[in-house]
Amino acid sequence: MNTVASSTDVADYIVAQQVAADALPAAGTPWLDASRDKAKAILADVGLPTTRLEDWKYTNTRSITRSRFDPVLRSENWSDTAVIEQLKVPELNSHRLVFADGIFVSGLSSDTDLLRGVRVMSMAQLLQSEPEYLKSALGSALPESPHGFTAMNSSFISDGAFVEIGAEVMLDKPIELLFVSACSGKNRLGLPRNLVLCRSGSSATVVERYLSATKSRSLTNVVTEVVLDGSARLNHYRVVDESADSFHVGGLFAQQDQSSRLDACSVVVGGGLVRNDVLVNLNAPGAAVDLTGLYLGRGRSHVDNHTHVVHHTPEGTSREHYKGILDDRSRAVFHGRITVGSGAQQTDSEQSNQNLLLSREAEVDTKPQLEIYADDVKCAHGVTVGQLDENAVFYLRARGVGEDEARKMLTLAFAADVLAKIKLPALKGYLERCVSDLLLSVSHTS
Amino acid sequence: MLSVTNLDVAVNGDMILNELNLQVQAGEVHAIMGPNGSGKSTLANVLAGHPGYEVTAGSVIYEGQDLLQMDPEERARQGVFLAFQYPVEIPGVSNVYMLKAAVNQIRKHRGENELDAVKFLKLVREKMKLVDMKEEFLHRSVNEGFSGGEKKRNEIFQMAMLEPKLAILDETDSGLDIDALKVVAQGVNELRDASRSIVMVTHYQRLLDYIVPDYVHVLAGGRVLKSGGKELALELEEHGYGWIEDQTAELLETRA
Numbered sequence: 001m002n003t004v005a006s007s008t009d010v011a012d013y014i015v016a017q018q019v020a021a022d023a024l025p026a027a028g029t030p031w032l033d034a035s036r037d038k039a040k041a042i043l044a045d046v047g048l049p050t051t052r053l054e055d056w057k058y059t060n061t062r063s064i065t066r067s068r069f070d071p072v073l074r075s076e077n078w079s080d081t082a083v084i085e086q087l088k089v090p091e092l093n094s095h096r097l098v099f100a101d102g103i104f105v106s107g108l109s110s111d112t113d114l115l116r117g118v119r120v121m122s123m124a125q126l127l128q129s130e131p132e133y134l135k136s137a138l139g140s141a142l143p144e145s146p147h148g149f150t151a152m153n154s155s156f157i158s159d160g161a162f163v164e165i166g167a168e169v170m171l172d173k174p175i176e177l178l179f180v181s182a183c184s185g186k187n188r189l190g191l192p193r194n195l196v197l198c199r200s201g202s203s204a205t206v207v208e209r210y211l212s213a214t215k216s217r218s219l220t221n222v223v224t225e226v227v228l229d230g231s232a233r234l235n236h237y238r239v240v241d242e243s244a245d246s247f248h249v250g251g252l253f254a255q256q257d258q259s260s261r262l263d264a265c266s267v268v269v270g271g272g273l274v275r276n277d278v279l280v281n282l283n284a285p286g287a288a289v290d291l292t293g294l295y296l297g298r299g300r301s302h303v304d305n306h307t308h309v310v311h312h313t314p315e316g317t318s319r320e321h322y323k324g325i326l327d328d329r330s331r332a333v334f335h336g337r338i339t340v341g342s343g344a345q346q347t348d349s350e351q352s353n354q355n356l357l358l359s360r361e362a363e364v365d366t367k368p369q370l371e372i373y374a375d376d377v378k379c380a381h382g383v384t385v386g387q388l389d390e391n392a393v394f395y396l397r398a399r400g401v402g403e404d405e406a407r408k409m410l411t412l413a414f415a416a417d418v419l420a421k422i423k424l425p426a427l428k429g430y431l432e433r434c435v436s437d438l439l440l441s442v443s444h445t446s
Numbered sequence: 447m448l449s450v451t452n453l454d455v456a457v458n459g460d461m462i463l464n465e466l467n468l469q470v471q472a473g474e475v476h477a478i479m480g481p482n483g484s485g486k487s488t489l490a491n492v493l494a495g496h497p498g499y500e501v502t503a504g505s506v507i508y509e510g511q512d513l514l515q516m517d518p519e520e521r522a523r524q525g526v527f528l529a530f531q532y533p534v535e536i537p538g539v540s541n542v543y544m545l546k547a548a549v550n551q552i553r554k555h556r557g558e559n560e561l562d563a564v565k566f567l568k569l570v571r572e573k574m575k576l577v578d579m580k581e582e583f584l585h586r587s588v589n590e591g592f593s594g595g596e597k598k599r600n601e602i603f604q605m606a607m608l609e610p611k612l613a614i615l616d617e618t619d620s621g622l623d624i625d626a627l628k629v630v631a632q633g634v635n636e637l638r639d640a641s642r643s644i645v646m647v648t649h650y651q652r653l654l655d656y657i658v659p660d661y662v663h664v665l666a667g668g669r670v671l672k673s674g675g676k677e678l679a680l681e682l683e684e685h686g687y688g689w690i691e692d693q694t695a696e697l698l699e700t701r702a
Contacts, residue, residue: 389534389536390497391534392534392535392536394496394497394518394534395530395533395534395536395588396536396544396547396548397495397517397518397519397522398494398495398518398519398521398522398527398528398530399522399544399545399547399548399604399608400519400522400523400548400551400552400555400608401519401544401547401548401551402519402551403517403519405547405551406519409539409543409544409547410536410538410539412538413536413537413538413539413587414538416538417538
């Protein structure tokens with residue numbers, strides 16, 4: 001690793017953190033100060049990732065590191081109701097929290113004070129009022145060796161969403177976290193930090209959406225930690241649909257206890273460079289995780305999904321199914337790693353990654369990786385990269401369906417099984433329209 | 447209805463059809479027979495507009511229009527239908543969804559209103575009976591996991607839905623057992639009428655016992671060697687394609 005180059009990359013962010021440190025929420029709380037300082041030290045040490053790192057081999061962050069982004073750490077009083085109206089999912093009935101460049105906007109959010117057995121609030125507010133409440137959970141699901149972006153997020157921890165679903169609470173109405181970037185101008189850095197605690201036997205749905213208010217360049221560097229206690233269930237959706245000039249680095253890090261179940265669905269519709277890291281630790285018997293993903297690339301966009309599921313204990317189940325549709329000169333990376341530890345007998349694991357290339361210039365690098373240290377397990381994985389079936393295109397045309405429509409129909413059909421996993425009809429319909437709109441400009445490869 | 451004149455077709459540079467001629471009037475049923483590799487399926491695909499075939503000479507006039515200038519979807523909307531020899535499986539697109547898109551495109555082309563859900567389903571149920579198809583097939587992905595017979599029935603069901611003026615059946619009998627063949631043939635016979643022409647491509651005489659043609663053409667080496675009435679098929683059955691091929695050889699010799 002080239003530490004000289006790294007330290008210049010991160011120097012601005014280290015200085016910015018030092019300047020801001022005393023004014024960050026709950027500054028002066030010993031454990032939190034120590035935690036931020038430690039993250040800052042890691043950031044200084046590892047720097048922002050470069051293609052020399054195996055995990056970043058195909059994703060060049062130079063487009064991010066050659067500019068300086070200014071962290072947004074406090075409210076800039078953005079409150080554009082017209083933009084929110086425009087960005088909302090029609091007919092999605094949710095408890096909604098809105099964040100502008102990572103900072104909670106109370107005036108645009110639903111009132112969630114009266115929800116029984118559920119806490120949904122601004123992370124900054126909770127840090128200020130009850131920092132000790134977060135001591136054991138905050139940072140507990142992070143990877144052991146976080147990369148520079150995750151360390152950067154942890155060094156600033158300022159705002160984001162805190163969600164806690166009390167034991168045995170079944171929350172039907174989804175919690176929607178709407179992150180709007182570029183509210184406060186060009187080259188702004190949003191650093192949302194979210195924590196979702198699902199107490200034993202609870203059940204809930206959390207939808208994270210990342211959108212742009214303007215076409216300005218921005219960087220979103222988000223970390224969401226999820227802790228599932230015994231038998232808890234969480235449906236988690238993350239939709240990234242930012243502008244073509246924006247950058248998004250996101251982490252979803254989960255710890256799962258006995259017989260808990262996480263269904264996490266990631267949909268990347270837009271963004272210049274999007275990198276998602278997912279780490280799921282199955283820490284007790286019978287835990288199950290289902291990861292699905294759909295990523296769409298067009299123009300010169302770049303989407304990178306890195307996922308890692310770790311089976312530590314017996315009888316765990318993991319399913320992973322990611323699909324990509326790439327047009328124009330877009331590029332995608334998929335790295336799906338599954339580790340089955342020596343104590344994880346009777347693990348049942350399946351992984352697949354399928355890619356549809358709609359243009360000759362589109363490119364995908366995909367790498368499935370199984371590491372198995374137990375001997376009584378069932379694991380399968382598979383990868384495909386292909387194009388639309390021209391015989392199917394002709395078949396549809398021979399039935400009177402126009403060529404564009406036929407290609408659109410087949411492309412949507414490719415995405416259908418991922419979209420079918422979305423249990424919220426309004427969100428599913430919205431995303432189907434997003435995919436379909438994107439395909440209006442579908443290129444003709446024949 | 448259809449007039450094919452001196453048609454030359456190449457695939458990857460190989461000449462498959464060679465000065466082929468064929469005239470089909472409204473309401474007629476023509477059988478195109480011939481040995482493997484004679485160009486039967488090529489003819490069917492060229493008429494439907496498959497992009498893999500290159501027409502190097504000749505013309506195809508359909509209802510007074512140059513068929514070769516039309517995209518496949520345009521041909522379908524004008525009433526040309528190809529029942530595929532190998533119907534394509536399309537995972538993720540349900541039969542009913544595809545049909546609805548197809549029916550409405552064709553209706554739109556004719557200047558008719560799109561069918562509402564109720565009328566569409568009524569029509570679907572009526573037409574499914576023709577080929578004895580179960581309703582569950584509607585909601586399954588197009589041809590996915592269908593048996594050979596189910597795929598062929600599905601083709602005829604689609605034909606019934608789209609009500610073409612010119613239907614081209616490409617080896618619709620291949621891979622069918624006798625019961626399935628009867629069902630499919632009965633479906634086709636129900637669709638015979640004075641304004642609809644049918645071109646059946648087949649290797650075997652068997653199909654013609656159930657769908658009796660007005661004319662039979664024997665194809666070999668990419669051209670029509672012999673045309674006649676339905677009795678020609680029986681002659682073929684008796685003598686085999688070798689008989690025609692011998693005649694071809696003689697023909698070529700006399701030409702030389």
